[in-house]
Every structure is written in C-alpha cells, then in structure tokens.
Amino acid sequence: MTTSPHGPGAAAPRTPDDLYATPPPWDIGRPQPAFAALAASGAFRGRVLDAGCGTGEHTLLAAALGLDATGVDLAARALRTAEDKARERALPARFLNHEARELAQLDEEFDTVLDCGLFHVFGGEDRSAYVDGLRAVLRPGGRCFVLCISDRERGRWGPVHKVTRDDLDTAFADGWRIDAVEPSVIDITTEPGHVEAWLVSLTRT
16 A cells, blocks of 8 residues: 555654554555455456555565566555565565556556555545556556455544445546456454455456
8 A cells, every 4th residue: 555544533644654664554464365366366467567565465476476567656665675575585576666646657558457455545636647547557458456445344444535336436437347346355453353345356448
C-alpha cells in the first residue's frame, strides 16, 4: 500500500515513508491469501505490475512464478525492504519509486496488474486519475486484480473511502469489463486479524 488506510480521527502521515517507520498492520510478511490463491490458479500472466507494492510480497509472488515482475510505490523505505527480500530470495523483481496516479508516465505495457490495498485510498479526481493510469499501462485483454476494503467492514479500522459495489461500477465503467466482485478479506497484524474486502477481477477492453 502506498497510502495509509487510517481509521476515523487518525492523523494522516506526512510522507509515504512515515507509514513504514514501524511495520504497518497490512505488512503481514507474506502475500494476502486472496492473491496467493489467484497466483496458484494461474491468473497471473506475462509482465506483472504491482501498484502500491509496499514491501513487495505480491511482486515477489509473481517473480517466484517466473514472471517479469515490477512493483511501484512512493515509500522509499518500503522499496528498500522489498529489494532486500528480492536479494535474499534470489528473485529478479524490479522496484520503482513512482506515483501510482501517474502510471502512464512509466511508458510501459503489462499483461497483469495487481492492486492490494491501494484503490480504496483514492477518491474523486485522484481515483479517476489512478484508474486512467491502470488502463494506460494494461494491454487490451490484460487482467487487473484489486483487493480493497469494502463497505461491509463495520469496524473503525479502514480507509476514508470504504468501497461499495456502485463505486466499482462507476470507476471501471469506461474501457473495462468487471468479471467478478467477490467478498474477501485483507489480513492484518492487529485485531481483529482481518478487514472485510472486495476481490475484483477486471479485463481491459
């Protein structure tokens, strides 16, 4: 995640690096189960972009499958941890310090895009810019998988923008096919151990 899904009344961090001064709750040291299951099913293919990669677990998951994997994030501290993991695991992943709302500036094309915990931090024009960037970097027919905190989450832990099904329909109305929206969870290291989420599967048309 690039930006904190902080709860009501929480102070926003000054910089993305502040999120990783100590391990944040979503940095569980392994892939999220929903994405691990997708990887095991063969859903990740070709060149893979992990948007808001944090410390790199999903980028490295793709790399371990032999895929060309790139992670982008604004938190330099998280990216250093991701690079350390890649060296320790002898995996050839690439990590870039890059703004997720400006993905088109990468000037690259990917077959699969992963978003674990980033979509839900954006609202309004920021969300539109982010989705436009996703569309710009994903080849026609490519797949995008989004794991975001849903409006089914009733606890105080979570982002300002808990995502509704209508939010998804609106955000991905132009240039996308929504293949599936499934109830899921995002595991965290603090109580209650997970938050309610949507797992969204999309195809770039």
